[in-house]
Amino acid sequence: MAYTEKELQKELENKEYEYGFYTDIESDTIEKGLNEEVIKEISKRKNEPKWMTDWRLKAYKNWKKMAYPKWPNVNYKEVDFQKISYYSAPKKKDKYKSLDEVDPELLDTFNKLGISIAEQKKLAGVAIDVVMDSVSVATTFKDTLAKKGIIFCSMSEAIEKHPELVKKYIGTVVSASDNFYAALNAAVFSDGSFCYIPKGVRCPMELSTYFRINQGGTGQFERTLVVADKGSYVSYLEGCTAPMRDENQLHAAVVELIALDDAEIKYSTVQNWFPGDKEGKGGVYNFVTKRGICHDNAKISWTQVETGSAVTWKYPSCILKGNNSIGEFYSIAVTNNYQQADTGTKMIHLGKNTRSTIISKGISAGYSQNSYRGLVKVNSRAENTRNFSQCDSLLMGNKCGAHTFPYIETKNSSAQIEHEATTSKIGEEQIFYCNQRGIDTEEAIALIVKGFSKEVLNKLPMEFAVEAQKLLEISLEGSVG
Amino acid sequence: MLSIKDLHVEVEEKQILKGINLEIKPGEVHAIMGPNGSGKSTLSSVIAGDETYEVTNGEIIFDKEDLLELDTEERAHKGVFLSFQYPVEIPGITVTNFIKTALNSCQKAKGLPNIPAAEMLKMIREKSKLLEIDQKFLSRSLNESFSGGEKKRNEIFQMMMLNPKLAVLDETDSGLDIDALKIVAKGVNTFKNNTNAIVVITHYQRLLDYIVPDFVHVIHDGKIVKSGDKELAKELEEKGYDWIK
Numbered sequence A: 001m002a003y004t005e006k007e008l009q010k011e012l013e014n015k016e017y018e019y020g021f022y023t024d025i026e027s028d029t030i031e032k033g034l035n036e037e038v039i040k041e042i043s044k045r046k047n048e049p050k051w052m053t054d055w056r057l058k059a060y061k062n063w064k065k066m067a068y069p070k071w072p073n074v075n076y077k078e079v080d081f082q083k084i085s086y087y088s089a090p091k092k093k094d095k096y097k098s099l100d101e102v103d104p105e106l107l108d109t110f111n112k113l114g115i116s117i118a119e120q121k122k123l124a125g126v127a128i129d130v131v132m133d134s135v136s137v138a139t140t141f142k143d144t145l146a147k148k149g150i151i152f153c154s155m156s157e158a159i160e161k162h163p164e165l166v167k168k169y170i171g172t173v174v175s176a177s178d179n180f181y182a183a184l185n186a187a188v189f190s191d192g193s194f195c196y197i198p199k200g201v202r203c204p205m206e207l208s209t210y211f212r213i214n215q216g217g218t219g220q221f222e223r224t225l226v227v228a229d230k231g232s233y234v235s236y237l238e239g240c241t242a243p244m245r246d247e248n249q250l251h252a253a254v255v256e257l258i259a260l261d262d263a264e265i266k267y268s269t270v271q272n273w274f275p276g277d278k279e280g281k282g283g284v285y286n287f288v289t290k291r292g293i294c295h296d297n298a299k300i301s302w303t304q305v306e307t308g309s310a311v312t313w314k315y316p317s318c319i320l321k322g323n324n325s326i327g328e329f330y331s332i333a334v335t336n337n338y339q340q341a342d343t344g345t346k347m348i349h350l351g352k353n354t355r356s357t358i359i360s361k362g363i364s365a366g367y368s369q370n371s372y373r374g375l376v377k378v379n380s381r382a383e384n385t386r387n388f389s390q391c392d393s394l395l396m397g398n399k400c401g402a403h404t405f406p407y408i409e410t411k412n413s414s415a416q417i418e419h420e421a422t423t424s425k426i427g428e429e430q431i432f433y434c435n436q437r438g439i440d441t442e443e444a445i446a447l448i449v450k451g452f453s454k455e456v457l458n459k460l461p462m463e464f465a466v467e468a469q470k471l472l473e474i475s476l477e478g479s480v481g
Numbered sequence B: 001m002l003s004i005k006d007l008h009v010e011v012e013e014k015q016i017l018k019g020i021n022l023e024i025k026p027g028e029v030h031a032i033m034g035p036n037g038s039g040k041s042t043l044s045s046v047i048a049g050d051e052t053y054e055v056t057n058g059e060i061i062f063d064k065e066d067l068l069e070l071d072t073e074e075r076a077h078k079g080v081f082l083s084f085q086y087p088v089e090i091p092g093i094t095v096t097n098f099i100k101t102a103l104n105s106c107q108k109a110k111g112l113p114n115i116p117a118a119e120m121l122k123m124i125r126e127k128s129k130l131l132e133i134d135q136k137f138l139s140r141s142l143n144e145s146f147s148g149g150e151k152k153r154n155e156i157f158q159m160m161m162l163n164p165k166l167a168v169l170d171e172t173d174s175g176l177d178i179d180a181l182k183i184v185a186k187g188v189n190t191f192k193n194n195t196n197a198i199v200v201i202t203h204y205q206r207l208l209d210y211i212v213p214d215f216v217h218v219i220h221d222g223k224i225v226k227s228g229d230k231e232l233a234k235e236l237e238e239k240g241y242d243w244i245k
Helices: A005-013 A036-045 A050-065 A104-112 A117-122 A142-147 A155-161 A163-169 A180-188 A428-436 A441-457 A462-476 B040-048 B072-078 B095-109 B117-130 B148-162 B178-191 B230-239
Strands: A027-029 A088-090 A126-132 A135-139 A151-154 A193-197 A206-212 A223-228 A233-241 A248-251 A254-259 A264-271 A283-294 A299-306 A311-314 A317-320 A326-335 A340-349 A355-364 A369-378 A386-395 A401-410 A416-425 B002-011 B014-024 B029-033 B054-062 B080-083 B090-094 B166-170 B197-202 B215-220 B223-228
Touching: A036 A050, A036 A180, A050 A180, A142 A151, A151 A155, A155 A163, A155 A193, A155 A223, A163 A193, A163 A223, A180 A254, A180 A283, A193 A233, A223 A233, A223 A264, A254 A264, A254 A299, A264 A283, A264 A462, A283 A299, A283 A326, A299 A340, A299 A441, A299 A462, A317 A326, A317 A355, A326 A340, A326 A369, A326 A441, A326 A462, A340 A355, A355 A369, A355 A401, A355 A441, A369 A386, A386 A401, A386 A441, A401 A416, A428 A441, A428 B072, A428 B090, A441 A462, A441 B090, A441 B095, B002 B040, B014 B040, B014 B054, B014 B223, B029 B040, B029 B230, B040 B054, B040 B072, B040 B080, B040 B166, B040 B197, B072 B080, B072 B095, B080 B148, B090 B095, B095 B117, B095 B148, B117 B148, B117 B178, B148 B178, B166 B178, B215 B230, B223 B230
Parallel strands: A126 A206, A193 A223, A206 A233, A223 A254, A233 A264, A248 A283, A254 A283, A264 A299, A283 A311, A283 A317, A299 A326, A311 A340, A317 A340, A326 A355, A340 A369, A355 A386, A369 A401, A386 A416, B029 B197, B029 B215, B080 B166, B166 B197
Antiparallel strands: A027 A088, A126 A135, A151 A193, B002 B014, B002 B054, B215 B223
């Protein structure tokens, strides 16, 4: 790994949530509460066409009829949807042409996040779109991408400049009435990222979005849409942070991926929303709907490292509609203190010879609860499908919990489905062994966790893998001893 | 180098060691023998700092320092090494990665920089060659599905890499066939010099044909009941432990 032990040590000393700063930028925030007028106002402020406003209003009507979901294995106070502001944008939001025009305070925020855009531009070859609160601030590398015909911009800009594409694909994978939070998102989504890769184009760089909730009392509802046209390839990364606040912040995003024939989408997430403090106060409620559809011979691969949020509730899924299509889900979910996570995936096999792989690693520490919930569904027409699922849980201490809820529904007898599950505990013997070799306990835990998570960490793009590993270590800091 | 005086140790209020006295000087090889349950392995665990065991009386002085005051990893940093009878598995961490982490932890504790990759590689090549460990082995997860022989060879490999002052080998011969035993002994004999010391804990005399001890001690019921030279080990082999009790 690229970082030194010294750096690791430094990171470990930094026990507190390091992204807990709040940027003092004047914000343009809509009053709290939700009704049709608010939705119209959001749409108006974003200069949206009528079809978009109507789509939102329809979603809102659906949402009002829906019941608050209570089935996940998590406990929290019900969200009061009238106490949230549904739109908050950094003021002075005339569109930025280049980074030089961006508010210096905002740029400072990016530096604190460690994403130093300027540097990224030069070194990493990562095109990055930053969504602060609700509005997309700047997309770097746009020109380079445009030469290949790749569109990578904020959702607002996409609605304005590429309405035909947005109209064609939005809501086709996660409909506006899919579920409670997806419907809410459809009604009030404020921005997000849009990405289109033309036929046969291999995106030359990692595309990246950084989400940050800044204002108090706001919800963040971004919507991401990635369309990979026939035979194209894209690797997409997203990272998330939020300031430390006593109240809970709501994050309800929707991500839709469309992989047309022979296309491949790799979608990686490092989620580090504020998890709440040691007593379980504050933190982000992360209720996200992520789903992708694969056409013939297409492949979608979800990789996620989830260390943040007070309550996480998400299932990045694949609809394997096309023949010979492939779905993959690699996940590490870490919970510490009073965090709760109910996460997993759904692999829906519709096409023939479709394959899916699920590798889920749950690490629980403190008083946290970590659940894997996964569905493998095989349609009657899906001949010769294969699935392999592996769910491993690692427990630290004896006050946390790990739960596995695998669901398998198959209507075709040619399907081959394998499920493996293990639960282990970081043993005192392992730690003693490491100690005897001169490795202190904190580092021993980091080592054991790293080994446990390896299969998933290996799936992340390099620069992300290093960051993700450090995150794991910080998240588990002080959890044994 | 190591001075153990009147050491009493308990586990769950059961007395295991009942007054051990032992003096070890640099350059010496000591063998500790005894029947099962006599307290041999307890002694090695206590030297390493296993907190399952409670020291109720006595002292262990290592290089003029009170060893019992130090944490396990601090003892390791000072040069105490234990070759485990049952080495643990760490899935997903390779043999190479583990030894690298261990070595650099020791470097850090001494205020020294990490060992450069090239130098580390050279050391690994040298030691693994001597112990007839192949490249593939180095990339396997630590102790995961290792055979008994592989585990012990890996312990000796780690010992040679860490180059401790005091190496305690706890039943390193158990589970080894004669060829593996010879390789392990070759490693230990290469490691041995005038500045370090080795404690070999074993049930059988077999290993001592290859790692020749300067002193042999027999533990029975938590005490050293007899000490002698290598001839004592042979006598034990012939007569068993009964005549000593």
